[in-house]
Amino acid sequence: MADENKAEIVGTPALDGTYVAEMDIWPLECQEFNRLYPFYDNLKAGKFTTTKCKKCGHIAFPPGVICPKCWSDELEWVELPQRAKVVTLTETQAGAPLGFPSPLIMAWLTFGEDSPLKHLLGRIVNCKEGELKEGDEVQFVVFDVPSHPIEVKKETKICDRVFYAFEPMKK
Amino acid sequence: MAEKKKAVIVGGGTSKFGVRQATIFDMLQEAMRACSDDIPALKPTDIDGLIIATTMAGRHSSALNTAPLVVHRLGLSPTSICIRLDTLCAGSNSAIIVAKGLIESGISEVVLVTGAEKVYMPQRWETNYTQLAVNDHDWDSAMGLGVPPPFFAMIAKMHMKRYGTTKEQMAHVSVTNYTYGTDSPNAHFGGRTLTMEQALGARIIADPFGLYDCCPLSDGASAVVIASEERAKELTDRSMVYLRGTGQHATHSMSVGWPGDTLAEWPHLKKAGEVAFKNAKLTPKDIDVAETHDCFSISEVIELEELGFCKKGEGGAFVTSGAINMGGEIPTNTDGGLLVYGHPFGASGARQAIEICKQLQGRAIHQVKDANFGLTHNLSGTCAQHTVVIYGREPVE
Ligand SMILES: [Zn+2]
Numbered sequence: 001m002a003d004e005n006k007a008e009i010v011g012t013p014a015l016d017g018t019y020v021a022e023m024d025i026w027p028l029e030c031q032e033f034n035r036l037y038p039f040y041d042n043l044k045a046g047k048f049t050t051t052k053c054k055k056c057g058h059i060a061f062p063p064g065v066i067c068p069k070c071w072s073d074e075l076e077w078v079e080l081p082q083r084a085k086v087v088t089l090t091e092t093q094a095g096a097p098l099g100f101p102s103p104l105i106m107a108w109l110t111f112g113e114d115s116p117l118k119h120l121l122g123r124i125v126n127c128k129e130g131e132l133k134e135g136d137e138v139q140f141v142v143f144d145v146p147s148h149p150i151e152v153k154k155e156t157k158i159c160d161r162v163f164y165a166f167e168p169m170k171k
Numbered sequence: 172m173a174e175k176k177k178a179v180i181v182g183g184g185t186s187k188f189g190v191r192q193a194t195i196f197d198m199l200q201e202a203m204r205a206c207s208d209d210i211p212a213l214k215p216t217d218i219d220g221l222i223i224a225t226t227m228a229g230r231h232s233s234a235l236n237t238a239p240l241v242v243h244r245l246g247l248s249p250t251s252i253c254i255r256l257d258t259l260c261a262g263s264n265s266a267i268i269v270a271k272g273l274i275e276s277g278i279s280e281v282v283l284v285t286g287a288e289k290v291y292m293p294q295r296w297e298t299n300y301t302q303l304a305v306n307d308h309d310w311d312s313a314m315g316l317g318v319p320p321p322f323f324a325m326i327a328k329m330h331m332k333r334y335g336t337t338k339e340q341m342a343h344v345s346v347t348n349y350t351y352g353t354d355s356p357n358a359h360f361g362g363r364t365l366t367m368e369q370a371l372g373a374r375i376i377a378d379p380f381g382l383y384d385c386c387p388l389s390d391g392a393s394a395v396v397i398a399s400e401e402r403a404k405e406l407t408d409r410s411m412v413y414l415r416g417t418g419q420h421a422t423h424s425m426s427v428g429w430p431g432d433t434l435a436e437w438p439h440l441k442k443a444g445e446v447a448f449k450n451a452k453l454t455p456k457d458i459d460v461a462e463t464h465d466c467f468s469i470s471e472v473i474e475l476e477e478l479g480f481c482k483k484g485e486g487g488a489f490v491t492s493g494a495i496n497m498g499g500e501i502p503t504n505t506d507g508g509l510l511v512y513g514h515p516f517g518a519s520g521a522r523q524a525i526e527i528c529k530q531l532q533g534r535a536i537h538q539v540k541d542a543n544f545g546l547t548h549n550l551s552g553t554c555a556q557h558t559v560v561i562y563g564r565e566p567v568e
Protein backbone atom coordinates (compact mmCIF):
# COMPACT_ATOMS: atom_id res chain seq x y z
CA MET A 1 0.00 0.00 0.00
CA ALA A 2 2.70 2.42 0.99
CA ASP A 3 4.52 1.88 -2.29
CA GLU A 4 1.35 2.47 -4.31
CA ASN A 5 0.89 5.82 -2.60
CA LYS A 6 4.45 6.73 -3.42
CA ALA A 7 3.96 6.10 -7.13
CA GLU A 8 0.86 8.29 -7.31
CA ILE A 9 1.47 11.85 -8.51
CA VAL A 10 0.20 14.22 -5.88
CA GLY A 11 -1.51 17.34 -7.23
CA THR A 12 -2.35 20.61 -5.49
CA PRO A 13 -4.94 19.53 -2.89
CA ALA A 14 -6.54 22.93 -2.23
CA LEU A 15 -7.16 23.39 -5.97
CA ASP A 16 -8.79 20.00 -6.54
CA GLY A 17 -11.84 20.51 -8.75
CA THR A 18 -11.29 24.26 -9.15
CA TYR A 19 -10.72 26.39 -12.25
CA VAL A 20 -7.50 28.47 -12.09
CA ALA A 21 -7.78 31.31 -14.61
CA GLU A 22 -4.14 32.27 -13.89
CA MET A 23 -3.03 28.92 -15.33
CA ASP A 24 -5.36 29.00 -18.36
CA ILE A 25 -3.75 29.18 -21.81
CA TRP A 26 -6.92 30.59 -23.39
CA PRO A 27 -8.41 34.08 -22.87
CA LEU A 28 -11.37 34.89 -20.66
CA GLU A 29 -13.67 35.56 -23.59
CA CYS A 30 -17.08 36.12 -21.99
CA GLN A 31 -18.90 39.42 -21.54
CA GLU A 32 -18.58 39.17 -17.74
CA PHE A 33 -14.81 39.52 -17.98
CA ASN A 34 -13.92 41.06 -21.32
CA ARG A 35 -15.16 44.11 -23.24
CA LEU A 36 -13.78 42.57 -26.44
CA TYR A 37 -16.28 39.68 -26.25
CA PRO A 38 -17.70 40.53 -29.71
CA PHE A 39 -14.36 39.37 -31.20
CA TYR A 40 -15.02 35.90 -29.82
CA ASP A 41 -18.73 35.97 -30.72
CA ASN A 42 -17.65 36.85 -34.26
CA LEU A 43 -15.18 33.94 -34.23
CA LYS A 44 -18.09 31.64 -33.39
CA ALA A 45 -19.81 33.00 -36.54
CA GLY A 46 -16.68 32.21 -38.58
CA LYS A 47 -15.60 35.85 -38.83
CA PHE A 48 -12.09 37.29 -38.21
CA THR A 49 -12.72 40.83 -36.98
CA THR A 50 -11.20 43.81 -35.21
CA THR A 51 -12.08 47.39 -34.25
CA LYS A 52 -11.94 50.35 -36.66
CA CYS A 53 -11.88 53.96 -35.47
CA LYS A 54 -14.85 56.01 -36.67
CA LYS A 55 -12.87 59.24 -36.07
CA CYS A 56 -9.54 58.60 -37.83
CA GLY A 57 -10.21 55.37 -39.71
CA HIS A 58 -7.35 53.44 -38.11
CA ILE A 59 -7.85 49.69 -37.97
CA ALA A 60 -6.06 48.25 -34.94
CA PHE A 61 -5.12 44.69 -34.09
CA PRO A 62 -5.75 43.34 -31.57
CA PRO A 63 -9.12 45.08 -31.18
CA GLY A 64 -9.57 47.49 -28.29
CA VAL A 65 -11.86 49.77 -26.36
CA ILE A 66 -10.11 52.89 -27.70
CA CYS A 67 -8.20 53.66 -30.90
CA PRO A 68 -4.44 53.48 -30.22
CA LYS A 69 -3.78 56.17 -32.87
CA CYS A 70 -6.14 58.95 -31.67
CA TRP A 71 -7.60 57.53 -28.41
CA SER A 72 -11.17 57.91 -29.64
CA ASP A 73 -13.65 55.43 -28.18
CA GLU A 74 -15.99 55.58 -31.17
CA LEU A 75 -15.20 52.27 -32.78
CA GLU A 76 -16.91 49.74 -35.04
CA TRP A 77 -16.23 46.08 -35.78
CA VAL A 78 -14.86 45.27 -39.24
CA GLU A 79 -13.76 42.05 -40.91
CA LEU A 80 -10.12 41.16 -41.62
CA PRO A 81 -8.84 39.06 -44.53
CA GLN A 82 -8.93 35.32 -43.85
CA ARG A 83 -6.16 34.30 -46.22
CA ALA A 84 -2.45 34.85 -45.71
CA LYS A 85 0.86 33.79 -47.18
CA VAL A 86 3.65 32.05 -45.23
CA VAL A 87 6.83 34.15 -45.11
CA THR A 88 8.72 31.75 -42.86
CA LEU A 89 7.79 29.00 -40.45
CA THR A 90 9.03 26.94 -37.54
CA GLU A 91 8.13 23.48 -36.32
CA THR A 92 8.69 22.71 -32.64
CA GLN A 93 9.27 18.98 -32.29
CA ALA A 94 9.73 18.95 -28.51
CA GLY A 95 9.20 21.35 -25.65
CA ALA A 96 5.88 22.89 -26.76
CA PRO A 97 4.03 24.31 -23.73
CA LEU A 98 1.55 22.00 -22.03
CA GLY A 99 -1.77 22.10 -23.90
CA PHE A 100 -0.17 22.43 -27.32
CA PRO A 101 0.59 19.29 -29.33
CA SER A 102 3.98 18.58 -30.93
CA PRO A 103 4.93 19.37 -33.57
CA LEU A 104 3.71 22.88 -32.86
CA ILE A 105 3.85 24.72 -36.19
CA MET A 106 3.99 28.50 -36.23
CA ALA A 107 4.37 30.77 -39.24
CA TRP A 108 5.14 34.42 -39.87
CA LEU A 109 2.21 35.37 -42.09
CA THR A 110 1.74 38.29 -44.46
CA PHE A 111 -1.74 39.47 -45.43
CA GLY A 112 -0.72 41.63 -48.39
CA GLU A 113 -0.28 45.33 -49.06
CA ASP A 114 -3.98 46.23 -48.93
CA SER A 115 -4.67 44.55 -45.60
CA PRO A 116 -4.84 46.67 -42.42
CA LEU A 117 -3.19 43.71 -40.71
CA LYS A 118 0.25 43.31 -42.31
CA HIS A 119 1.83 40.47 -40.36
CA LEU A 120 0.82 37.97 -37.73
CA LEU A 121 2.55 35.12 -35.99
CA GLY A 122 -0.01 32.40 -36.50
CA ARG A 123 -0.32 28.84 -35.35
CA ILE A 124 -0.84 26.36 -38.18
CA VAL A 125 -3.23 23.46 -37.51
CA ASN A 126 -4.49 20.54 -39.61
CA CYS A 127 -1.01 20.26 -41.09
CA LYS A 128 1.62 17.52 -40.98
CA GLU A 129 5.25 18.21 -40.14
CA GLY A 130 7.16 19.08 -43.32
CA GLU A 131 3.98 19.73 -45.33
CA LEU A 132 3.96 23.54 -45.21
CA LYS A 133 6.44 25.56 -47.30
CA GLU A 134 7.44 29.21 -47.53
CA GLY A 135 5.13 31.00 -49.96
CA ASP A 136 2.18 28.66 -49.31
CA GLU A 137 -1.28 30.13 -48.72
CA VAL A 138 -3.11 29.45 -45.47
CA GLN A 139 -6.65 30.19 -44.33
CA PHE A 140 -8.26 31.22 -41.07
CA VAL A 141 -9.90 28.43 -39.07
CA VAL A 142 -11.92 28.46 -35.81
CA PHE A 143 -12.01 25.59 -33.31
CA ASP A 144 -13.45 24.86 -29.87
CA VAL A 145 -11.24 25.24 -26.81
CA PRO A 146 -12.10 24.17 -23.24
CA SER A 147 -14.97 25.89 -21.42
CA HIS A 148 -14.58 27.45 -17.98
CA PRO A 149 -16.96 28.13 -15.10
CA ILE A 150 -17.95 31.50 -13.61
CA GLU A 151 -19.62 31.92 -10.24
CA VAL A 152 -22.88 33.86 -10.62
CA LYS A 153 -24.26 34.28 -7.11
CA LYS A 154 -24.67 30.69 -5.92
CA GLU A 155 -24.89 29.22 -9.41
CA THR A 156 -22.12 28.14 -11.76
CA LYS A 157 -22.36 29.33 -15.34
CA ILE A 158 -20.33 27.55 -18.04
CA CYS A 159 -18.66 29.73 -20.69
CA ASP A 160 -18.04 28.00 -24.00
CA ARG A 161 -15.00 29.19 -25.88
CA VAL A 162 -13.40 29.11 -29.32
CA PHE A 163 -10.04 30.25 -30.69
CA TYR A 164 -8.54 30.66 -34.14
CA ALA A 165 -5.52 29.57 -36.10
CA PHE A 166 -4.62 29.00 -39.76
CA GLU A 167 -4.55 25.86 -41.89
CA PRO A 168 -3.06 25.04 -45.31
CA MET A 169 -5.34 25.84 -48.28
CA LYS A 170 -6.77 22.66 -49.80
CA LYS A 171 -4.78 22.01 -52.98
CA MET B 172 19.49 74.95 -9.51
CA ALA B 173 21.90 72.50 -7.96
CA GLU B 174 24.30 70.78 -10.32
CA LYS B 175 23.20 67.33 -11.47
CA LYS B 176 24.94 64.59 -9.53
CA LYS B 177 26.95 61.92 -11.31
CA ALA B 178 25.91 58.26 -11.06
CA VAL B 179 28.57 55.55 -10.93
CA ILE B 180 28.59 51.77 -10.68
CA VAL B 181 30.62 50.75 -7.64
CA GLY B 182 30.70 46.97 -8.04
CA GLY B 183 28.58 43.89 -7.64
CA GLY B 184 28.30 40.14 -7.71
CA THR B 185 26.16 37.22 -8.77
CA SER B 186 25.04 33.97 -7.24
CA LYS B 187 25.94 30.77 -9.03
CA PHE B 188 23.64 30.61 -12.10
CA GLY B 189 22.21 27.27 -13.17
CA VAL B 190 19.65 24.67 -12.18
CA ARG B 191 19.87 25.46 -8.49
CA GLN B 192 18.88 23.65 -5.33
CA ALA B 193 17.88 26.98 -3.81
CA THR B 194 14.99 29.42 -3.41
CA ILE B 195 14.94 32.89 -4.95
CA PHE B 196 15.83 34.35 -1.54
CA ASP B 197 18.74 31.93 -1.05
CA MET B 198 20.16 33.16 -4.35
CA LEU B 199 19.53 36.84 -3.54
CA GLN B 200 21.48 36.35 -0.33
CA GLU B 201 24.29 34.67 -2.29
CA ALA B 202 24.36 37.63 -4.71
CA MET B 203 24.47 40.09 -1.79
CA ARG B 204 27.35 38.10 -0.28
CA ALA B 205 29.24 38.26 -3.61
CA CYS B 206 28.49 41.99 -3.90
CA SER B 207 29.80 42.50 -0.36
CA ASP B 208 33.02 40.64 -1.27
CA ASP B 209 33.40 42.95 -4.27
CA ILE B 210 32.84 46.13 -2.20
CA PRO B 211 34.31 45.24 1.24
CA ALA B 212 33.56 48.66 2.77
CA LEU B 213 29.84 48.43 1.96
CA LYS B 214 27.52 48.05 4.98
CA PRO B 215 23.74 47.43 4.98
CA THR B 216 23.19 50.91 6.42
CA ASP B 217 24.96 52.54 3.44
CA ILE B 218 22.14 51.52 1.13
CA ASP B 219 19.21 53.96 0.97
CA GLY B 220 17.42 52.49 -2.05
CA LEU B 221 16.49 49.03 -3.30
CA ILE B 222 15.17 47.91 -6.68
CA ILE B 223 14.44 44.21 -7.21
CA ALA B 224 13.90 43.12 -10.81
CA THR B 225 12.09 39.85 -11.31
CA THR B 226 9.47 38.35 -13.60
CA MET B 227 8.79 34.90 -12.22
CA ALA B 228 8.70 35.82 -8.51
CA GLY B 229 4.93 36.25 -8.53
CA ARG B 230 4.22 32.92 -10.07
CA HIS B 231 7.12 30.62 -9.23
CA SER B 232 8.14 31.90 -5.83
CA SER B 233 4.74 33.12 -4.62
CA ALA B 234 6.31 36.47 -3.80
CA LEU B 235 4.17 39.10 -5.49
CA ASN B 236 5.12 42.08 -3.35
CA THR B 237 8.79 41.20 -3.57
CA ALA B 238 10.66 44.31 -2.41
CA PRO B 239 9.91 44.15 1.35
CA LEU B 240 10.77 40.46 1.34
CA VAL B 241 14.19 41.27 -0.13
CA VAL B 242 14.71 44.17 2.30
CA HIS B 243 14.20 41.82 5.23
CA ARG B 244 16.55 39.13 3.98
CA LEU B 245 19.36 41.52 3.01
CA GLY B 246 19.16 43.49 6.26
CA LEU B 247 18.33 46.75 4.49
CA SER B 248 16.28 49.73 5.63
CA PRO B 249 15.82 51.86 2.51
CA THR B 250 14.52 55.41 2.86
CA SER B 251 14.51 56.75 -0.73
CA ILE B 252 13.07 53.94 -2.85
CA CYS B 253 12.00 50.34 -2.32
CA ILE B 254 10.37 48.80 -5.39
CA ARG B 255 9.99 45.75 -7.58
CA LEU B 256 10.37 46.30 -11.30
CA ASP B 257 9.66 43.96 -14.21
CA THR B 258 10.71 44.23 -17.83
CA LEU B 259 11.35 40.50 -18.19
CA CYS B 260 14.87 39.89 -19.60
CA ALA B 261 15.82 43.56 -19.20
CA GLY B 262 14.69 43.88 -15.58
CA SER B 263 17.88 44.84 -13.77
CA ASN B 264 19.17 46.87 -16.73
CA SER B 265 15.93 48.87 -16.55
CA ALA B 266 16.50 49.19 -12.80
CA ILE B 267 19.96 50.65 -13.47
CA ILE B 268 18.35 53.33 -15.67
CA VAL B 269 15.93 54.16 -12.84
CA ALA B 270 18.78 54.21 -10.28
CA LYS B 271 20.75 56.61 -12.49
CA GLY B 272 17.82 59.01 -12.55
CA LEU B 273 17.27 58.74 -8.79
CA ILE B 274 20.93 59.49 -8.06
CA GLU B 275 21.34 62.31 -10.58
CA SER B 276 18.23 64.00 -9.20
CA GLY B 277 19.45 63.68 -5.61
CA ILE B 278 16.55 61.47 -4.47
CA SER B 279 18.89 58.55 -3.70
CA GLU B 280 22.58 58.28 -2.80
CA VAL B 281 23.30 54.52 -2.80
CA VAL B 282 20.92 52.16 -4.64
CA LEU B 283 21.20 48.39 -4.58
CA VAL B 284 19.94 47.01 -7.88
CA THR B 285 19.12 43.32 -7.66
CA GLY B 286 17.63 40.84 -10.08
CA ALA B 287 16.57 37.27 -9.41
CA GLU B 288 14.60 34.38 -10.82
CA LYS B 289 13.71 30.90 -9.65
CA VAL B 290 12.88 29.32 -13.00
CA TYR B 291 13.03 25.56 -12.36
CA MET B 292 10.13 23.96 -10.49
CA PRO B 293 9.63 20.46 -9.03
CA GLN B 294 7.86 19.45 -12.25
CA ARG B 295 9.56 20.67 -15.42
CA TRP B 296 6.33 21.45 -17.34
CA GLU B 297 5.72 24.51 -15.21
CA THR B 298 8.70 26.47 -16.57
CA ASN B 299 7.55 26.33 -20.21
CA TYR B 300 3.95 26.82 -19.16
CA THR B 301 4.72 30.03 -17.25
CA GLN B 302 6.32 31.42 -20.40
CA LEU B 303 2.82 31.65 -21.86
CA ALA B 304 2.09 34.31 -19.27
CA VAL B 305 5.09 36.51 -20.15
CA ASN B 306 3.97 37.14 -23.73
CA ASP B 307 0.78 38.88 -24.89
CA HIS B 308 -1.30 36.11 -23.37
CA ASP B 309 -4.72 36.43 -25.00
CA TRP B 310 -3.27 36.86 -28.51
CA ASP B 311 0.23 35.46 -29.03
CA SER B 312 0.38 32.92 -26.21
CA ALA B 313 -2.97 31.42 -27.22
CA MET B 314 -1.26 30.77 -30.58
CA GLY B 315 1.33 28.71 -28.71
CA LEU B 316 4.03 31.37 -28.54
CA GLY B 317 5.68 30.49 -25.24
CA VAL B 318 9.31 29.47 -25.18
CA PRO B 319 11.47 31.73 -27.37
CA PRO B 320 13.34 29.31 -29.71
CA PRO B 321 10.65 29.07 -32.45
CA PHE B 322 10.37 32.86 -32.78
CA PHE B 323 14.13 33.44 -32.89
CA ALA B 324 14.51 30.50 -35.29
CA MET B 325 12.29 32.41 -37.73
CA ILE B 326 14.45 35.51 -37.17
CA ALA B 327 17.57 33.44 -37.98
CA LYS B 328 16.02 31.90 -41.09
CA MET B 329 15.11 35.34 -42.38
CA HIS B 330 18.56 36.78 -41.65
CA MET B 331 20.16 33.82 -43.45
CA LYS B 332 17.89 34.33 -46.45
CA ARG B 333 18.23 38.10 -46.73
CA TYR B 334 21.87 38.55 -45.79
CA GLY B 335 23.48 35.18 -46.43
CA THR B 336 24.33 34.56 -42.78
CA THR B 337 25.44 30.96 -42.18
CA LYS B 338 25.15 28.39 -39.40
CA GLU B 339 28.97 28.48 -39.15
CA GLN B 340 28.92 32.23 -38.50
CA MET B 341 26.30 31.77 -35.79
CA ALA B 342 28.31 28.91 -34.27
CA HIS B 343 31.31 31.24 -34.14
CA VAL B 344 29.39 33.41 -31.65
CA SER B 345 28.73 30.41 -29.37
CA VAL B 346 32.31 29.12 -29.58
CA THR B 347 33.73 32.59 -28.83
CA ASN B 348 31.43 33.11 -25.85
CA TYR B 349 32.55 29.74 -24.43
CA THR B 350 36.20 30.83 -24.65
CA TYR B 351 35.22 33.66 -22.31
CA GLY B 352 32.57 32.12 -20.06
CA THR B 353 34.45 28.92 -19.25
CA ASP B 354 36.50 30.96 -16.74
CA SER B 355 33.52 32.57 -14.99
CA PRO B 356 33.12 30.54 -11.78
CA ASN B 357 29.44 31.40 -11.29
CA ALA B 358 28.44 30.78 -14.91
CA HIS B 359 25.77 28.17 -15.66
CA PHE B 360 28.25 26.43 -18.00
CA GLY B 361 31.47 27.60 -16.30
CA GLY B 362 34.36 25.19 -16.85
CA ARG B 363 32.93 23.88 -20.12
CA THR B 364 34.40 24.47 -23.55
CA LEU B 365 32.92 24.28 -27.05
CA THR B 366 34.47 23.49 -30.43
CA MET B 367 33.06 24.34 -33.87
CA GLU B 368 32.53 20.62 -34.48
CA GLN B 369 30.52 20.25 -31.27
CA ALA B 370 28.50 23.38 -32.01
CA LEU B 371 27.62 22.38 -35.56
CA GLY B 372 27.01 18.74 -34.66
CA ALA B 373 24.69 19.42 -31.71
CA ARG B 374 21.09 18.22 -31.65
CA ILE B 375 18.60 20.55 -33.29
CA ILE B 376 16.39 22.61 -30.93
CA ALA B 377 14.47 24.56 -33.58
CA ASP B 378 15.84 24.66 -37.13
CA PRO B 379 18.37 26.27 -37.75
CA PHE B 380 19.36 26.32 -34.05
CA GLY B 381 21.37 23.57 -32.46
CA LEU B 382 21.69 23.25 -28.70
CA TYR B 383 24.60 25.71 -28.43
CA ASP B 384 22.84 28.45 -30.42
CA CYS B 385 20.40 28.82 -27.50
CA CYS B 386 21.09 30.23 -24.04
CA PRO B 387 19.87 28.18 -21.10
CA LEU B 388 17.14 29.28 -18.73
CA SER B 389 18.79 29.66 -15.36
CA ASP B 390 18.02 30.12 -11.71
CA GLY B 391 20.13 32.92 -10.31
CA ALA B 392 20.46 36.35 -8.76
CA SER B 393 22.70 39.38 -9.13
CA ALA B 394 23.32 42.57 -7.20
CA VAL B 395 25.09 45.83 -8.14
CA VAL B 396 25.56 49.10 -6.32
CA ILE B 397 24.82 52.35 -8.15
CA ALA B 398 25.82 55.43 -6.16
CA SER B 399 26.57 59.12 -6.38
CA GLU B 400 30.21 59.87 -7.20
CA GLU B 401 30.73 61.32 -3.70
CA ARG B 402 29.39 58.26 -1.87
CA ALA B 403 31.13 55.87 -4.31
CA LYS B 404 34.52 57.43 -3.45
CA GLU B 405 33.82 56.67 0.23
CA LEU B 406 32.93 53.04 -0.59
CA THR B 407 35.84 52.12 -2.87
CA ASP B 408 39.38 53.08 -3.86
CA ARG B 409 38.87 51.75 -7.39
CA SER B 410 38.59 54.07 -10.36
CA MET B 411 35.15 55.52 -11.03
CA VAL B 412 32.89 54.00 -13.73
CA TYR B 413 30.22 56.51 -14.76
CA LEU B 414 26.78 55.81 -16.20
CA ARG B 415 26.99 58.03 -19.27
CA GLY B 416 23.89 57.36 -21.32
CA THR B 417 20.84 55.14 -21.52
CA GLY B 418 18.08 54.35 -24.01
CA GLN B 419 15.02 52.15 -23.85
CA HIS B 420 12.58 51.70 -26.70
CA ALA B 421 9.41 49.68 -27.13
CA THR B 422 6.99 49.81 -30.03
CA HIS B 423 4.68 46.84 -29.59
CA SER B 424 3.80 43.98 -27.28
CA MET B 425 2.86 41.30 -29.74
CA SER B 426 3.77 39.72 -33.03
CA VAL B 427 1.45 41.86 -35.17
CA GLY B 428 3.25 45.07 -34.23
CA TRP B 429 6.72 44.08 -35.46
CA PRO B 430 8.43 47.35 -36.50
CA GLY B 431 10.91 45.98 -39.08
CA ASP B 432 10.53 45.23 -42.80
CA THR B 433 11.13 41.60 -41.85
CA LEU B 434 12.10 39.82 -38.62
CA ALA B 435 15.77 40.28 -39.60
CA GLU B 436 15.59 44.05 -39.09
CA TRP B 437 15.34 45.40 -35.54
CA PRO B 438 14.78 49.18 -35.95
CA HIS B 439 13.62 49.45 -32.33
CA LEU B 440 17.09 48.36 -31.18
CA LYS B 441 18.73 50.81 -33.59
CA LYS B 442 16.62 53.58 -32.04
CA ALA B 443 17.39 52.56 -28.43
CA GLY B 444 21.10 52.55 -29.30
CA GLU B 445 20.94 55.96 -30.99
CA VAL B 446 19.27 57.47 -27.93
CA ALA B 447 21.88 55.97 -25.60
CA PHE B 448 24.84 57.08 -27.77
CA LYS B 449 23.42 60.61 -28.00
CA ASN B 450 22.98 60.84 -24.22
CA ALA B 451 26.47 59.39 -23.69
CA LYS B 452 27.94 61.80 -26.29
CA LEU B 453 29.69 58.83 -27.92
CA THR B 454 29.52 56.82 -31.14
CA PRO B 455 29.80 53.04 -31.65
CA LYS B 456 33.49 53.53 -32.59
CA ASP B 457 34.22 54.76 -29.06
CA ILE B 458 33.02 51.56 -27.37
CA ASP B 459 35.82 49.19 -26.31
CA VAL B 460 33.79 46.28 -24.89
CA ALA B 461 30.13 45.27 -25.08
CA GLU B 462 27.69 42.93 -23.38
CA THR B 463 24.86 42.28 -25.82
CA HIS B 464 21.81 40.08 -25.28
CA ASP B 465 22.97 36.79 -26.84
CA CYS B 466 19.84 34.82 -25.97
CA PHE B 467 20.54 33.10 -29.30
CA SER B 468 23.66 33.19 -31.45
CA ILE B 469 21.75 35.09 -34.16
CA SER B 470 20.75 37.74 -31.60
CA GLU B 471 24.37 38.78 -31.05
CA VAL B 472 24.91 38.96 -34.83
CA ILE B 473 21.90 41.27 -35.35
CA GLU B 474 22.67 43.34 -32.24
CA LEU B 475 26.20 44.14 -33.47
CA GLU B 476 24.59 45.41 -36.70
CA GLU B 477 21.76 47.44 -35.17
CA LEU B 478 24.00 48.99 -32.49
CA GLY B 479 26.25 50.24 -35.30
CA PHE B 480 29.38 48.15 -34.66
CA CYS B 481 29.20 46.89 -38.25
CA LYS B 482 27.03 47.51 -41.32
CA LYS B 483 23.48 46.08 -41.51
CA GLY B 484 23.61 42.58 -42.93
CA GLU B 485 27.35 42.14 -42.31
CA GLY B 486 27.08 40.80 -38.76
CA GLY B 487 27.90 37.23 -39.79
CA ALA B 488 31.15 38.17 -41.52
CA PHE B 489 31.94 40.62 -38.70
CA VAL B 490 31.86 37.96 -35.97
CA THR B 491 33.99 35.51 -37.96
CA SER B 492 36.55 38.27 -38.68
CA GLY B 493 37.58 38.05 -35.02
CA ALA B 494 35.94 41.37 -34.13
CA ILE B 495 34.25 39.95 -31.02
CA ASN B 496 37.35 38.06 -29.85
CA MET B 497 39.96 39.46 -27.47
CA GLY B 498 42.07 41.96 -29.44
CA GLY B 499 39.27 42.47 -31.97
CA GLU B 500 37.32 45.64 -32.74
CA ILE B 501 34.67 45.03 -30.09
CA PRO B 502 35.22 42.08 -27.69
CA THR B 503 31.68 41.05 -26.80
CA ASN B 504 30.20 39.11 -23.89
CA THR B 505 33.60 38.69 -22.29
CA ASP B 506 32.10 36.89 -19.26
CA GLY B 507 30.35 34.34 -21.50
CA GLY B 508 27.11 36.24 -22.02
CA LEU B 509 23.71 34.61 -21.76
CA LEU B 510 24.90 31.63 -23.81
CA VAL B 511 27.41 30.51 -21.18
CA TYR B 512 26.82 32.54 -17.98
CA GLY B 513 23.13 31.68 -18.22
CA HIS B 514 19.91 33.68 -18.17
CA PRO B 515 17.84 34.25 -15.04
CA PHE B 516 15.77 36.96 -16.78
CA GLY B 517 15.69 39.78 -14.22
CA ALA B 518 19.27 39.09 -13.10
CA SER B 519 20.98 39.30 -16.51
CA GLY B 520 21.23 43.09 -16.93
CA ALA B 521 23.03 43.52 -13.61
CA ARG B 522 25.34 40.60 -14.48
CA GLN B 523 26.31 42.44 -17.67
CA ALA B 524 26.83 45.68 -15.73
CA ILE B 525 29.22 43.91 -13.34
CA GLU B 526 31.37 42.70 -16.26
CA ILE B 527 31.52 46.17 -17.84
CA CYS B 528 32.38 47.68 -14.44
CA LYS B 529 35.27 45.22 -14.06
CA GLN B 530 36.45 45.82 -17.64
CA LEU B 531 36.55 49.60 -17.14
CA GLN B 532 38.36 49.16 -13.82
CA GLY B 533 40.94 46.84 -15.47
CA ARG B 534 40.09 43.79 -13.37
CA ALA B 535 38.10 41.49 -15.68
CA ILE B 536 39.08 37.83 -16.12
CA HIS B 537 39.35 38.41 -19.87
CA GLN B 538 40.57 41.99 -19.75
CA VAL B 539 40.23 44.28 -22.78
CA LYS B 540 43.37 46.45 -22.80
CA ASP B 541 42.74 50.09 -21.82
CA ALA B 542 38.95 49.76 -21.94
CA ASN B 543 37.48 53.24 -21.50
CA PHE B 544 33.89 52.85 -22.66
CA GLY B 545 31.52 49.88 -22.39
CA LEU B 546 27.94 49.09 -23.39
CA THR B 547 25.25 46.72 -22.12
CA HIS B 548 22.14 45.71 -24.02
CA ASN B 549 19.09 43.59 -23.25
CA LEU B 550 16.14 42.69 -25.38
CA SER B 551 12.97 41.57 -23.69
CA GLY B 552 9.49 40.25 -24.36
CA THR B 553 9.94 38.33 -27.62
CA CYS B 554 12.12 41.16 -28.89
CA ALA B 555 9.42 43.75 -28.15
CA GLN B 556 11.72 46.08 -26.21
CA HIS B 557 15.39 47.09 -26.18
CA THR B 558 17.43 48.54 -23.33
CA VAL B 559 20.92 50.06 -23.72
CA VAL B 560 23.26 51.48 -21.07
CA ILE B 561 26.65 53.06 -21.81
CA TYR B 562 29.44 53.37 -19.22
CA GLY B 563 32.71 55.31 -19.22
CA ARG B 564 35.76 56.08 -17.11
CA GLU B 565 34.97 59.76 -17.58
CA PRO B 566 31.56 61.36 -16.94
CA VAL B 567 29.63 63.15 -19.68
CA GLU B 568 30.66 66.81 -19.66
ZN1 LIG C 1 -8.51 56.82 -34.24
